[in-house]
Amino acid sequence: MHACEPIAGLRSHGKGANRTILDCLFRRNGGGKAVFLPPRGPRAPAASLRARFRVSGAVPLAADKKGLEIVTTASSADHPTRRDFLYVATGAVAAVGAAATVWPLVSQMNPDASTVAAGAPIEVDLTPIAEGQDIKVFWRGKPIYISHRTKKQIEEARAVSVSSLPDPQSDEARIKPGHDQWLVVVGICTHLGCIPIAHEGQYDGFFCPCHGSVYDTSGRIRQGPAPTNLAVPPYTFVSDTKIQIG
Amino acid sequence: MSGPSDFQPTNPALKWIERRLPIMGLMHSSFVAYPTPRNLNYWWTFGAILSFMLGVQILTGVILAMHYTPHADMAFKSVELIVRDVNYGWLLRNIHASGASMFFFAVYIHMFRGLYYGSYKEPREVLWILGVIIYLLMMATGFMGYVLPWGQMSFWGATVITNLFSAVPYFGESIVTLLWGGYSVGNPTLNRFFSLHYLLPFVIAGVVVLHIWALHVAGQNNPAGVEAKTEKDTVPFTPYATMKDMFGVSCFLLFYAWFIFYMPNYLGDAENYIPANPAVTPAHIVPEWYYLPFYAILRSIPNKLAGVVAMFGAIIILAFLPWLDSAKTRSSKYRPLAKQFFWMFVVVCIGLGYLGAQPPEGIYVIVGRILTFLYFAYFLILLPLLSRIEKPRPVPNSIADDVLAKSGGKAAPMVSTVIALMVAGGLLLGGAESARAAEGSTKPPAQKWSFSGPFGKFDRGAMQRGLKVYKEVCASCHGLSFVAFRNLAETGGPGYSVAQAQAFASEYKVKDGPNDQGEMFERPGRPADYFPSPFPNEQAARAANGGAYPPDLSLITKARSYGRGFPMFLIDFFTQYQEQGPDYVMALLQGYEDKPPAGFNLPEGSYYNTYFPGHAIKMPKPLNDGQVTYDDGSPATVAQYAKDVTTFLMWAAEPHMEARKQLGLQVFVFLILLTVLLYFTKKKVWANAH
Ligand code: FES
Numbered sequence: 001m002h003a004c005e006p007i008a009g010l011r012s013h014g015k016g017a018n019r020t021i022l023d024c025l026f027r028r029n030g031g032g033k034a035v036f037l038p039p040r041g042p043r044a045p046a047a048s049l050r051a052r053f054r055v056s057g058a059v060p061l062a063a064d065k066k067g068l069e070i071v072t073t074a075s076s077a078d079h080p081t082r083r084d085f086l087y088v089a090t091g092a093v094a095a096v097g098a099a100a101t102v103w104p105l106v107s108q109m110n111p112d113a114s115t116v117a118a119g120a121p122i123e124v125d126l127t128p129i130a131e132g133q134d135i136k137v138f139w140r141g142k143p144i145y146i147s148h149r150t151k152k153q154i155e156e157a158r159a160v161s162v163s164s165l166p167d168p169q170s171d172e173a174r175i176k177p178g179h180d181q182w183l184v185v186v187g188i189c190t191h192l193g194c195i196p197i198a199h200e201g202q203y204d205g206f207f208c209p210c211h212g213s214v215y216d217t218s219g220r221i222r223q224g225p226a227p228t229n230l231a232v233p234p235y236t237f238v239s240d241t242k243i244q245i246g
Numbered sequence: 247m248s249g250p251s252d253f254q255p256t257n258p259a260l261k262w263i264e265r266r267l268p269i270m271g272l273m274h275s276s277f278v279a280y281p282t283p284r285n286l287n288y289w290w291t292f293g294a295i296l297s298f299m300l301g302v303q304i305l306t307g308v309i310l311a312m313h314y315t316p317h318a319d320m321a322f323k324s325v326e327l328i329v330r331d332v333n334y335g336w337l338l339r340n341i342h343a344s345g346a347s348m349f350f351f352a353v354y355i356h357m358f359r360g361l362y363y364g365s366y367k368e369p370r371e372v373l374w375i376l377g378v379i380i381y382l383l384m385m386a387t388g389f390m391g392y393v394l395p396w397g398q399m400s401f402w403g404a405t406v407i408t409n410l411f412s413a414v415p416y417f418g419e420s421i422v423t424l425l426w427g428g429y430s431v432g433n434p435t436l437n438r439f440f441s442l443h444y445l446l447p448f449v450i451a452g453v454v455v456l457h458i459w460a461l462h463v464a465g466q467n468n469p470a471g472v473e474a475k476t477e478k479d480t481v482p483f484t485p486y487a488t489m490k491d492m493f494g495v496s497c498f499l500l501f502y503a504w505f506i507f508y509m510p511n512y513l514g515d516a517e518n519y520i521p522a523n524p525a526v527t528p529a530h531i532v533p534e535w536y537y538l539p540f541y542a543i544l545r546s547i548p549n550k551l552a553g554v555v556a557m558f559g560a561i562i563i564l565a566f567l568p569w570l571d572s573a574k575t576r577s578s579k580y581r582p583l584a585k586q587f588f589w590m591f592v593v594v595c596i597g598l599g600y601l602g603a604q605p606p607e608g609i610y611v612i613v614g615r616i617l618t619f620l621y622f623a624y625f626l627i628l629l630p631l632l633s634r635i636e637k638p639r640p641v642p643n644s645i646a647d648d649v650l651a652k653s654g655g656k657a658a659p660m661v662s663t664v665i666a667l668m669v670a671g672g673l674l675l676g677g678a679e680s681a682r683a684a685e686g687s688t689k690p691p692a693q694k695w696s697f698s699g700p701f702g703k704f705d706r707g708a709m710q711r712g713l714k715v716y717k718e719v720c721a722s723c724h725g726l727s728f729v730a731f732r733n734l735a736e737t738g739g740p741g742y743s744v745a746q747a748q749a750f751a752s753e754y755k756v757k758d759g760p761n762d763q764g765e766m767f768e769r770p771g772r773p774a775d776y777f778p779s780p781f782p783n784e785q786a787a788r789a790a791n792g793g794a795y796p797p798d799l800s801l802i803t804k805a806r807s808y809g810r811g812f813p814m815f816l817i818d819f820f821t822q823y824q825e826q827g828p829d830y831v832m833a834l835l836q837g838y839e840d841k842p843p844a845g846f847n848l849p850e851g852s853y854y855n856t857y858f859p860g861h862a863i864k865m866p867k868p869l870n871d872g873q874v875t876y877d878d879g880s881p882a883t884v885a886q887y888a889k890d891v892t893t894f895l896m897w898a899a900e901p902h903m904e905a906r907k908q909l910g911l912q913v914f915v916f917l918i919l920l921t922v923l924l925y926f927t928k929k930k931v932w933a934n935a936h
Contacts, residue, residue: 083930086923086926086927086930087927087930089923090920090923090924090926090927093916093919093920093923094492094920094924096916097916097920100916104333104334104337104338105305105309105338107333107334108309108312108313108332108333108334108335108338109312110333112313112327112331112332112333112335113330113331113332113333113732113736114327114331114730114774115331117730117732117773117774118774120772120773120774
């Protein structure tokens, strides 16, 4: 039918075996005699391909290059733009489809609707917490410490010079104005996520047993490997004795 | 896989790797340079389709396992949570569940293709046997996967299939106990089935590698059944076979997507939307359609052990095919008798499939026995005999000659066969349908639903009214336990705002706790809470309802169905009719008769309902004209109530139906475009080979 024998060609022409298809198509399109042979350098076909991509206005896709460039270059002898356009369009549509398929496969890893719904704000009644006491509540699976601080603790927190702290932040910025005695922090060590123990450590605040981070009565990091202060969750005072976390 | 490759990468880094692990050379010689016969038809693309399906099943399966809970008490619920709450969970589940059917559909075509073209003959015996092993593994995997949702069919399917092993003499009972991990099918059974269902696909993948290896050693068979001799007979795998396979996969995806997005329950059993209940066996245990022929063989034999042996024998016999059929000519194209008998065998298989779904009584048993005999006769009598007496037509000298001989017009037989196969497959599926039809009740009239068809959407007004009907009437006996108040405000739902859903929830008292004193307490409902059930447990519900258990309504419109009969079920596939459940619920609500027809013996405490199977229902007529006040001016009639509450319950059963249909439309537009482009690309590529 034609002079081209792909498998034989595979072994006899060119350096890369996949270039034989190219050789193959070339000779056929030229009707047996190679009319237009590009330079044999390994990068030459790709270069001419890129040039034509610009003509047809399409963007070359990395994924398509290997499979299609040979054929594309080769076929340029008879229908340069129509054939190229077809291959590029098919590759582009397939790539779009593949990318769109990845979306649900990744998106399913996010928290599902019931988890999101269960993460709704919670209300906590503060009346049972006596001065000097603290409680732990759970919100979104995280322990939240609510401390009813003593006068002494508040003073301690405010006595220190803010600029000397590893993560400078004033105590006032970490509580709600008018509710100085209430400290609400996420009880998760900012080092690697252990739960610090309340009322421990030399600053009368929190002490993390995992790697020895020490937090003060404002939940600020004072010593140890943790880089930042204990996070303050979003919360508001619904009334003087009730807060809403979230 | 076909000998050393002379492939050499040019990139120095790749070269470095290649010298140490010639993986690129392996890939290149297996999937690029590998010579494939140039006369392969589209039946040969099913190999690629199967590889693709295995990939899809493993990928979606691994993902589903991230959300699934293999515990008898939670499995059913976790599957519902996947479908309702996980992002795109409904899509992933539909892909996986219909994927199983598509996988078997493709494997049957692949097997029949091998049978027709003699692909099992020397030197491809091992290749064929590996295929039979894959098929057996697929059956085991499919069966165990079907058990995982832990619905009624899952549970009873598991019971029936594991009990097959009790037929083994002496050790039967011990084997069954071993399989169960208990004295009956239960949580340990579910756990091990989950573990094995996760494992086996990877075993399949391993055997597939061997299968492809063996294929690449022997080379592909082809429609002419003559070996490739010269290079003129072959084309390199890439781009020729690759493009053709991609086009084949793309066409297959169109078919597959029809199920995923429009007919997700067409191949399933409504019964499996009822949670497993060890105390009640469904009226008809019907396995998935792909097991039906073997199920028919099992039931045709009146002896337990013999039946089980016959059933497994029907599969094992395939492995001996290379020696049962010793004819020298491979392809049935050149075997005038074998060709005809092949098609008769196909009909026998489909017939067995049909019978597998019928109740085992009367004429079905007799026909079942005849077809079982014919099935085995094909392998044990006919093929050995044919290879001795048949005079085959001359085969072409070479593949190249075969290609030259038929220029054009070769697509026609393929198309007609595909249509014939689709009709036949439909018949098989229809068999499963008619089993349900046989239950002896009046068929509910088909209604017009706003949510039916490819563009269907829920009628928001109807849903809101339906919710009112549910709350004021149904909720006194029926739970809605899979629906949360937050769902009322979700897109595709009844169209309430978040604040409205919150207000609605707060009207309910929800049990919570324990509090710091260790006591349970009641608090107003929150959006995250689920509709509270009227009874704390099934026993309490039965005690309050004269022994009957008012079913939870979350899934009722999917858990009820009725047979559509021939040819409606076939037409339904094309019209996307899926509303048997809503039709039934709506008819049931209106189907009460004050007086049963003469001669009907209504048991004490029951009511006569035209559409209830058996007609004696324990639920008194629930709806009466004027019972619920509508504030939007809709008529306060039983018909309107029934329609509204059914619409609401359809949404409750599938809250993402609108999303499913919308995405389906986009996917179809995309797939059609891709398929057309692939077709022309394939044509252009192949233009060089002809
Ligand atoms: S996690 Fe707390 S110190 Fe490391």
